[in-house]
Amino acid sequence: MSSFRVRGGNQLKGEIIPQGAKNEALQILCAVLLTSEKVTINKIPTIRDVNKLIELLGDMGVKVTKLGPESYSFQADQVNLDYLETADFLDKASALRGSVMILGPLLSRFGTGKLSKPGGDKIGRRRMDTHFFGFQKLGAKFRYDAEREIFHIDGKNLKGTYMLLDEASVTGTANIVMAAVMAEGKTTIYNAACEPYLQQLCDMLNRMGAKISGVGSNLLTIQGVEKLGGTEHTMLPDMIEIGSFIGMAAMTQSEITIKNCQIPKLGIIPDTFRRMGIQLEFRGDDIFIPEQKHYEIETFIDGSILTVADQIWPGFTPDLLSIVLVTATQAKGTVLVHQKMFESRLFFVDKLIDMGAQIILCDPHRATVIGLDRKYQLKGIRMTSPDIRAGVALLIAAMSAKGTSVIDNIEQIDRGYQYIDQRLNALGADIERI
16 A cells, blocks of 8 residues: 655645546546447546556457557457456456446447446445436346346347436446447437536547437437447546646645646636635636635625535536535635535545644535634644545645645545646655655
8 A cells, every 4th residue: 555745835836737537538438349440549547547447448358559648549349248257357347436337338339248346436325226227228138146246237229218317427327328329219318417528428429420419418319320430539638636736726825827727618616716715817728826825715695604515517526525625724714515425525524623624524415614714734644545536635735734744545546646746746745655
């Protein structure tokens, strides 16, 4: 197990380029299974979850060629379905939550799929009913071996249909879309997720020959086609990294320029951080954050405490609530952070409290943060990263703290942020991997 030793109190300065979007990458990489032709993907982040998925695709028989630091070509013309029956496949798939999205492409193109229960962050229950509900509506038969925790799906001759999803699941919508693109007839998906990741996937599939309309809305219509072809795709910059860097700049009183942000795709993320009192300036497609000694959290119009809550897109993404929470610890004012989707994601606040933050954990979903307004600096401690986003929130806290912190279990951070220590050290941070 690796750890970060973080010497806090350093101001950062300079430019940083966000990595390719992790959550988009997991969908886009699975989509290469839909065609026998070559697919080239650019701006692939070098992170553990993505690297493991690329390795899994290679083990399945996909020809993987690295074209550059962030570019790969994939050709799934000799997929080995027998590999799905092996213990090696089940072990590797269970270690990666994104592996669930190979089911839609396998079902669409080959009529079959198998997967052990995927892993991922320990942030509470993350049910997969939406995925399998969609597959069943298309005509697939689903069986779950509870003793071995293995999902079996058979789906020859899928047929288009109307479905109303029980939740606007991003991965669930992506999986159903990929299953439906070659189903016979028309599929209509209502209450579909419409995040930029989904828009990117649908745009890519349309370039491959799919017929998907309603992209960007919660009502998708898919006219099935017989086969898909190759394409080239470039992923968006990671909006979660961008938000993390905004919060980091405020906490460390740093002047930072985040380059090439695809600002129109960020939704309300910039405005949410502005409501936290953080100054932002758009310079073309870059975001400039000036050095700020103080930042003050807004209240609602009637003077009541600001609430920042996660919502389905175009609402605020749940992956940035941890960053909002840690950023609020040194703001002036109070904010209620309401994490609706996951019941264990706020439990990392005990580490922030140990560092000196004033936080009341109301229940598993809500935390009230009373900002210190820099009157008291957080102090360095030893702590453990429970998941990707909490891990980076703790890293930001440690960078702003007085003294030295040690963050254990940084493999969680490496799952979502590429070379984060090297990139931040280039701006003036003092992070040592031990």
